[in-house]
Amino acid sequence: MKKYFYSILGIIILSASSCDFTPETNYQPDIFFLQKPISNNDDTLSIYNTFEANTLSLDTLHVGDTVSFFMYLEGYTNNLTEFYLKLSADSAAGILLPNKASLDSIFLSTSNYNQGKFLFDLSSTELYFPFKYIAKKASLDAKLTFNVISDANFEYNQNYIILETPILSATE
Numbered sequence: 001m002k003k004y005f006y007s008i009l010g011i012i013i014l015s016a017s018s019c020d021f022t023p024e025t026n027y028q029p030d031i032f033f034l035q036k037p038i039s040n041n042d043d044t045l046s047i048y049n050t051f052e053a054n055t056l057s058l059d060t061l062h063v064g065d066t067v068s069f070f071m072y073l074e075g076y077t078n079n080l081t082e083f084y085l086k087l088s089a090d091s092a093a094g095i096l097l098p099n100k101a102s103l104d105s106i107f108l109s110t111s112n113y114n115q116g117k118f119l120f121d122l123s124s125t126e127l128y129f130p131f132k133y134i135a136k137k138a139s140l141d142a143k144l145t146f147n148v149i150s151d152a153n154f155e156y157n158q159n160y161i162i163l164e165t166p167i168l169s170a171t172e
Contacts, residue, residue: 025076026152027076028156030074030159031148031160031161033071038067039067040065046058050164056161056163058163058164063167063170066133071129072129075150078151079125079150080124080148080150082118083118083149084147085118086116088142093144094133094134106122106124136167138167139167144162146160
């Protein structure tokens, strides 16, 4: 009976000693679409997976369309530190952000909203971020890149999504 008791006790001690009891938690931040994007005529647009990692494709837009996005950034137990919202270089589209006063209440003054650089002012593990995307000219290469960075203490402290947004001329 003593052998059985000591064997069980040894297994419990061995399994408990292999656990990591440090209070530090590190999670990769995430980016979510709270709902499907909505075009200016109240149609919802679908988002499709592509064959490239972290790359999605939006339904086709037409020049003049305005699309409302409702994004959610999640750091889980880690604080979000930076968020970047970048347009592709071909200037086929533009972005309308929430009013400056509401952005200033969340982000540092060193942020550059026009360049899509948002640096967090307060400790925050999550952010709801609505904005509008305006299709200005036809382009099959238009893209939006979302990048979020947290204070997680390991190599996966950031995450990104590339959203391809093909834009056709109004007559197509």
